[in-house]
Amino acid sequence: MRRVFEDELNDLHVRFSEMGMMVNEAIYKSVKAFINHDKDLAREVIHEDKHINEREVELEKASFEMIALQQPVTTDLRMIVTVMKASSDLERMGDHAVSIAKSTIRVKGETRVPAIEKDIADMAEAVKEMVEQVLDAYVKENDKKARQIAEEDHGINDFSNNIYEKCIDEMTRDADTIVGSMDYMFVSSYLERIGDYVTNICEWIVYLKTGKLLELNSNASEDEF
Template sequence: MLRSQFEEDLLNLHNQFYEMGMLVSDAVSKSVTSYITHDKKLANEVIDKDEHVNEHEVKLEKKSFEMIALQQPVTTDLRTIITVMKASSDLERMADHAVSIAKSTIRVKGTTRIAEIEKIISDMSDYVKKMVDNVLIAYVKTDEEDARMIAKMDQRVNQFYHEIYSSTIKIMQDQPETVVSGTDYLSVGQYLERIGDYVTNICEWIVYLATGKITELNSNRQPDE
């Protein structure tokens, strides 16, 4: 009886984590769409929905602690619970960065926009969203191989950021009127780059879940804030 209840609780943890992940994926996508299309209504929606993400994290953490205290799980079960706790914290930070992008949308006044930079930001966002969606599937399947592959995708995210950085700096030097929007582009690029780092963190937790080993997959990441 106890065991089947525990297994049901574990399954619920998995499902709630996946739901939280889908909310975050949606937030990332909508925040950049709002930024590129100057849609302040959509940006406000991202900011308002962030509360749901936070509620999910609190609920997951509470349930995880409860299961550890009451069931005293060992080995694989304990690894599952630890993975959910750690990875949900990474998801929550990803959502915070999506909120920062949405806030940039609301801040932007009628400044001079740079279409070519916005195109790179849009492509970078599509790529990051693909990473987020893929990592959720890898998590559900506990797929170590996929997790390692997704972590490698982060190198392309860094390339996107360098493209945005070098192009923006050059345009800002040539056209001083773009300095305000250019500074914002650098921030948005950096938020997306950090989201890529958090996806890599989750990849590491999937590898831990599959193997029991803590593994660093990308050594060139920024330290956590």
């Protein structure tokens, strides 16, 4: 029984990590499509999102069955709960990749601003690195690393503020860039939110290892006000 349970738990981990890689690829492709104005690639991201959603449902079902049939406690239960919770975060990260892809398809040849597109590409690169780091921390159950990922700056806010300022400048200077700049703002906000989900997953890794539920580096902090 224990043997079966451990195999199942291992399988759950593997499928969760795979889901993470699917999501990371979706984010990467969606930004690439946006920057290169590649509507076919954007459609691919939208199309492939259903596999991510299916994987989430699979993980939900497997988790539920493992709890119901094997009645795990303490660490084992915590592992399953982590997958249950963190898979929702991954699924929503995938949804944001879809939103970026949809922005790409919506674009109708407006005046583009290469300097801002460069910032978006750099921001996406930083987000992609966060996603890769968090998947690695999950696989290694490295709660220290998870805390570090959540607490480090990664420059996401700087990218976001910078893109915001540049968009305002461009729109004020040349009204033809308004529609395109709105898209830049949306894409930047989706990337920012993907970063927030990475922080959520970090919280789940800390929970997995320590049993403690923390709020790491929340954007909802009131310190600023």
